[in-house]
Amino acid sequence: MISFLLRRLLSSIPVALLVIVVCFLLVRLAPGSPFSSERALDPATQQMLESKYGLSGSLPEQSLRYLGNVLRGDLGDSLKFRGRTVLEIIGQSLPRSLLLGSIAFLLALGLGVPLGAWAAARNGKTADKWLNGFALLTLSIPTFVLAPVAVLCFSFALPLLPPAGWGTPLQLVLPSICLALPFVGVCARLTRSGLLETIGADFIRTGRAKGVSEKTLVLLHALRPAVLPLVAYAGPLAASILTGSLVIEEVFAIPGIGQFFVSGVMNRDVFLVSGVVLIYCLLLLFFNLIADWLTAILDPRIRLQS
Amino acid sequence: MTFRRGIPGLTGLLLATSLLTSCQSRPRADLVICNGAEPQTLDPALVSGQLEGRICSALYEGLTRRDARGKSVPAAAEKWEISPDGKIYTFHLRPDLRWSNGEPVTSHDYRFSWLRALQPSTASPYAEILFGIQNAEAFHQGKLPADSVGLETPDLHTLRVRLTHPLPYFPSLTSFTTYLPVHQATVEKYGDRWTQPNSWVGNGPYRLLDWKINDRVSLEKNPSYHSPKRAQLQRIDALAVTRASTAFNLYSTGQADLLLDKGLVPSLMLPQLRGRSDFHPGPLLATYFYRFNVTRPPFQDVRVRRAFALAIDKESIIEKITRGNEPVAQALTPRGIADYNPPEGLPYDPTTAQGLLKLAGFPQGKGFPRVSLLYNKSELNEQIAVEIQAQWKQVLGVEVELRNQEWATYLRSLDELDFDIARSSWVGDYDDPNTFLDCFVTGRGNNRTGWSDPTYDSLLNRALAEPNAARRLKLLAEAETILVTQAFPIIPLYHFVGCLMFDPNRWTGLYPNLLDEHPFSEISPR
Numbered sequence: 001m002i003s004f005l006l007r008r009l010l011s012s013i014p015v016a017l018l019v020i021v022v023c024f025l026l027v028r029l030a031p032g033s034p035f036s037s038e039r040a041l042d043p044a045t046q047q048m049l050e051s052k053y054g055l056s057g058s059l060p061e062q063s064l065r066y067l068g069n070v071l072r073g074d075l076g077d078s079l080k081f082r083g084r085t086v087l088e089i090i091g092q093s094l095p096r097s098l099l100l101g102s103i104a105f106l107l108a109l110g111l112g113v114p115l116g117a118w119a120a121a122r123n124g125k126t127a128d129k130w131l132n133g134f135a136l137l138t139l140s141i142p143t144f145v146l147a148p149v150a151v152l153c154f155s156f157a158l159p160l161l162p163p164a165g166w167g168t169p170l171q172l173v174l175p176s177i178c179l180a181l182p183f184v185g186v187c188a189r190l191t192r193s194g195l196l197e198t199i200g201a202d203f204i205r206t207g208r209a210k211g212v213s214e215k216t217l218v219l220l221h222a223l224r225p226a227v228l229p230l231v232a233y234a235g236p237l238a239a240s241i242l243t244g245s246l247v248i249e250e251v252f253a254i255p256g257i258g259q260f261f262v263s264g265v266m267n268r269d270v271f272l273v274s275g276v277v278l279i280y281c282l283l284l285l286f287f288n289l290i291a292d293w294l295t296a297i298l299d300p301r302i303r304l305q306s
Numbered sequence: 307m308t309f310r311r312g313i314p315g316l317t318g319l320l321l322a323t324s325l326l327t328s329c330q331s332r333p334r335a336d337l338v339i340c341n342g343a344e345p346q347t348l349d350p351a352l353v354s355g356q357l358e359g360r361i362c363s364a365l366y367e368g369l370t371r372r373d374a375r376g377k378s379v380p381a382a383a384e385k386w387e388i389s390p391d392g393k394i395y396t397f398h399l400r401p402d403l404r405w406s407n408g409e410p411v412t413s414h415d416y417r418f419s420w421l422r423a424l425q426p427s428t429a430s431p432y433a434e435i436l437f438g439i440q441n442a443e444a445f446h447q448g449k450l451p452a453d454s455v456g457l458e459t460p461d462l463h464t465l466r467v468r469l470t471h472p473l474p475y476f477p478s479l480t481s482f483t484t485y486l487p488v489h490q491a492t493v494e495k496y497g498d499r500w501t502q503p504n505s506w507v508g509n510g511p512y513r514l515l516d517w518k519i520n521d522r523v524s525l526e527k528n529p530s531y532h533s534p535k536r537a538q539l540q541r542i543d544a545l546a547v548t549r550a551s552t553a554f555n556l557y558s559t560g561q562a563d564l565l566l567d568k569g570l571v572p573s574l575m576l577p578q579l580r581g582r583s584d585f586h587p588g589p590l591l592a593t594y595f596y597r598f599n600v601t602r603p604p605f606q607d608v609r610v611r612r613a614f615a616l617a618i619d620k621e622s623i624i625e626k627i628t629r630g631n632e633p634v635a636q637a638l639t640p641r642g643i644a645d646y647n648p649p650e651g652l653p654y655d656p657t658t659a660q661g662l663l664k665l666a667g668f669p670q671g672k673g674f675p676r677v678s679l680l681y682n683k684s685e686l687n688e689q690i691a692v693e694i695q696a697q698w699k700q701v702l703g704v705e706v707e708l709r710n711q712e713w714a715t716y717l718r719s720l721d722e723l724d725f726d727i728a729r730s731s732w733v734g735d736y737d738d739p740n741t742f743l744d745c746f747v748t749g750r751g752n753n754r755t756g757w758s759d760p761t762y763d764s765l766l767n768r769a770l771a772e773p774n775a776a777r778r779l780k781l782l783a784e785a786e787t788i789l790v791t792q793a794f795p796i797i798p799l800y801h802f803v804g805c806l807m808f809d810p811n812r813w814t815g816l817y818p819n820l821l822d823e824h825p826f827s828e829i830s831p832r
Contacts, residue, residue, distance in 0.1 A: 030713045031716060034714075034717065036718065036721065037431065038732075039751075039752060041751065042434075044426060044447070048426055048427065081344070081347070084519070092519045093519055148551065153554055155559060162561060163552075163555035163556065163559050164547075165545075208486065250549045250551070251549060253545065253552050255546070266712060
């Protein structure tokens with residue numbers, strides 16, 4: 001077990017480094033300079049800035065220099081937000097995204113799994129159809145529609161919740177629901193289809209023949225193998241939901257990390273982009289590891305060594 | 307299994323701690339402003355944007371400052387004398403100036419700050435706004451030492467500035483962000499990080515209390531400020547909000563008191579907002595225009611450029627698309643600068659446009675090469691481009707392709723003259739036509755058209771050297787006439803309008819003005 005975790009952790013290091021170098025190169029290869037603005041900058045100043053931030057020389061030189069800094073724990077300075085290090089920006093915004101994301105993640109699982117189980121138990125009945133419809137609806141409404149509609153309903157029509165901002169627990173309600181809702185649908189559908197598959201399996205039929213109650217059958221025997229696809233899905237889901245969403249952060253004025261993925265690229269703020277991508281990559285590797293570990297616990301046929 | 311109990315418990319604990327740490331909030335500030343995007347810096351020498359400039363004017367005090375109506379008034383300098391040739395300004399500082407750490411502010415601080423902004427290693431994006439000072443440009447280029455720059459400090463409270471040319475607007479220029487003073491010891495001690503709240507020192511009516519990335523900049527009254535009555539609010543929060551609908555929602559639910567930027571008012575709502583008592587539109591010193599690349603055919607030919615300019619119905623763009631009652635731009639410089647009358651541009655004249663295109667060898671657009679219209683990706687730019695594309699097709703019979711690029715790529719295309727026609731805008735830095743006209747002098751970084759005209763250059767140079775204000779403005783108007791009625795490297799389309807949103811029954815000290823200056827220190831509750 002421990003050797004499995006160690007091996008996986010060690011093999012993650014080259015992956016993360018490769019990701020960060022590719023990301024650095026892609027942003028550097030994009031046309032345009034991080035220092036350009038509507039007001040023209042004189043070439044001497046531009047050169048000065050490039051050498052100050054280690055962006056002079058050939059691309060391989062630049063990426064090696066950057067890689068060396070990253071290995072020393074220095075993610076560089078933001079090129080747009082002068083005087084701020086990438087670590088400082090991530091340090092301030094990541095906890096906010098993590099908080100919002102974990103609430104949304106728990107909501108997605110906490111609502112999705114019971115709803116899916118409930119629908120599976122009523123397979124083909126009206127309730128199942130309604131639930132399927134609901135799942136499809138949450139999946140197909142984009143957040144940029146969902147979020148403003150939620151604000152309209154719960155901040156204006158029924159003035160119950162603040163429409164945006166950060167600082168009080170009430171301000172977390174709307175954004176976390178809007179962030180979670182599309183995933184509630186996915187989780188419900190995954191649970192439902194997983195359960196339907198297992199409920200038809202031989203060992204459940206045997207259990208039923210032995211007189212085990214339906215409730216015990218579903219919750220104790222069927223649910224465990226049925227959530228395997230969900231566990232595999234939850235790994236990447238956790239990584240993406242925890243690193244925030246541009247739309248949710250913009251609509252609800254959440255000072256999280258999600259918007260840096262987009263604004264960083266737009267500004268060619270190469271160290272910031274590479275930094276946030278590194279965080280995303282590490283979270284993804286970590287949660288995939290957790291998912292694999294959970295899968296092995298849930299499914300006795302899987303051995304971690306294999 | 308242990309993880310069943312362990313994981314939810316751990317998650318709960320994590321959530322609770324993050325809730326506590328992330329949601330620590332102060333009571334609401336006296337004034338909450340939606341200020342636009344996250345400030346890129348609060349170092350006045352490095353600021354290039356308006357939203358940062360606004361915060362800086364509360365944190366630092368220049369020799370002069372802008373009042374609530376955008377007028378330049380004495381600030382750190384209580385008076386100044388001008389030499390008869392208009393080239394030497396002697397500023398006398400108030401004796402009671404203090405930094406927020408209690409140290410006195412002296413003329414050396416201003417000299418240090420201006421030289422710092424000029425120093426090549428500072429890489430100030432606005433260093434050229436100091437080039438009016440003798441030898442400043444040569445120092446910036448590393449050709450002369452700092453001592454040669456025309457800045458003298460005969461005593462702690464006197465700053466003597468020698469200019470290359472008489473600049474009648476120089477005192478008002480000293481309120482501009484790049485001219486604001488910084489505290490030498492702090493800057494030298496903390497380097498790039500001196501603007502962080504725990505190291506920051508300034509001399510403005512407010513001091514920096516907190517700065518949370520992408521969330522807010524909090525300011526509080528500076529007790530060391532010489533005229534404490536000018537800062538009438540204990541605390542001001544400037545929120546970083548980029549989306550207009552979000553800013554408007556915050557304003558509508560009372561979480562914000564003031565929308566300071568036109569970009570923060572949803573444009574679709576403008577028709578409904580007009581007429582409301584909390585909606586305050588006003589003119590703005592900014593112009594939306596198209597540039598030609600005059601180095602490439604067919605726009606090397608002035609007749610073609612003229613034809614394209616005459617074929618645009620600017621009124622219809624304002625009626626159909628911008629819908630903010632923007633003034634049609636006949637010239638590049640907006641109206642409203644004292645004593646300056648920008649030239650009358652050309653009217654919408656399809657017949658002459660068609661005739662000119664025919665003369666240039668393209669009757670009804672026949673044989674006209676493929677050209678494209680470049681703009682940076684935004685809904686407004688696209689709508690305007692589509693409308694103008696249709697007008698050119700209809701009037702001139704010319705097919706123009708639309709080419710949209712995201713911001714950084716678009717800027718590179720402009721710099722490298724990799725376009726035929728491109729959309730642009732320019733916001734004036736100070737209330738003088740020079741802030742617009744200087745862009746098109748041969749070889750300027752902001753020229754971005756490849757256009758060069760010795761007569762235009764010499765008119766601008768003569769204006770620089772002209773001590774008589776009226777004659778100077780006349781020379782500038784002559785230059786602008788060349789720009790917008792003879793040579794057409796650009797087509798001015800419309801002038802922007804600003805709009806503020808605040809409840810006039812609650813707040814005073816806010817007036818729409820050409821420079822869009824709304825100093826925080828002038829705002830007070832009714």
